[in-house]
Amino acid sequence: xxxxxxxxxxxxxxxxxxxxxxxxxxxxxxxxxxxxxxxxxxxxxxxxxxxxxxxxxxxxxxxxxxxxxxxxxxxxxxxxxxxxxxxxxxxxxxxxxxxxxxxxxxxxxxxxxxxxxxxxxxxxxxxxxxxxxxxxxxxxxxxxxxxxxxxxxxxxxxxxxxxxxxxxxxxxxxxxxxxxxxxxxxxxxxxxxxxxx
Numbered sequence: 001x002x003x004x005x006x007x008x009x010x011x012x013x014x015x016x017x018x019x020x021x022x023x024x025x026x027x028x029x030x031x032x033x034x035x036x037x038x039x040x041x042x043x044x045x046x047x048x049x050x051x052x053x054x055x056x057x058x059x060x061x062x063x064x065x066x067x068x069x070x071x072x073x074x075x076x077x078x079x080x081x082x083x084x085x086x087x088x089x090x091x092x093x094x095x096x097x098x099x100x101x102x103x104x105x106x107x108x109x110x111x112x113x114x115x116x117x118x119x120x121x122x123x124x125x126x127x128x129x130x131x132x133x134x135x136x137x138x139x140x141x142x143x144x145x146x147x148x149x150x151x152x153x154x155x156x157x158x159x160x161x162x163x164x165x166x167x168x169x170x171x172x173x174x175x176x177x178x179x180x181x182x183x184x185x186x187x188x189x190x191x192x193x194x195x196x197x
Contacts, residue, residue: 001177005131008046008140009148009169012065013038018165022096025089030060038166039068045168045191049138051075055130056142057084065166066142083126086144088114116150123151131173155184167191
């Protein structure tokens with residue numbers, strides 16, 4: 001027997017730092033008005049499905065996005081999960097392209113930043129924990145672009161491009177009870193279906 005847990009992975013709406021192309025990471029930057037509108041726009045594609053509950057990163061941009069979505073879908077208040085926080089970019093946070101950022105850069109990251117492998121492991125652990133606690137549930141997860149991208153890349157063992165603000169990314173976690181093996185299936189990325197008809 002196999003149990004399938006479905007996740008809608010949603011990147012938070014836009015912030016002023018997104019608009020200015022500044023690295024946010026774990027810095028707690030709020031949504032701007034565009035971001036609030038994006039959160040509202042995210043409801044239409046989500047409303048095509050039934051959802052059991054919604055969770056989010058505790059950072060305010062993700063939490064507010066989740067609260068706006070949850071209210072319109074009539075879901076209970078979003079639970080905050082620390083493992084869903086965005087990658088910590090260390091001294092690169094707040095910077096945009098330029099010499100100061102380039103001085104921190106090395107292949108695969110920035111000096112003083114959390115590693116990609118650590119971010120992916122943290123994100124996948126949070127999703128697996130949700131699947132263990134709520135087998136077969138349909139869960140909206142509001143988090144962050146890099147965390148979603150790296151977690152999906154790790155789970156699927158393939159390269160994943162940038163994750164757009166407030167778009168639907170639909171992934172299924174399959175747990176085979178006989179042997180405890182898990183597999184992941186990506187159905188939708190940035191609102192585009194990957195299922196061939």
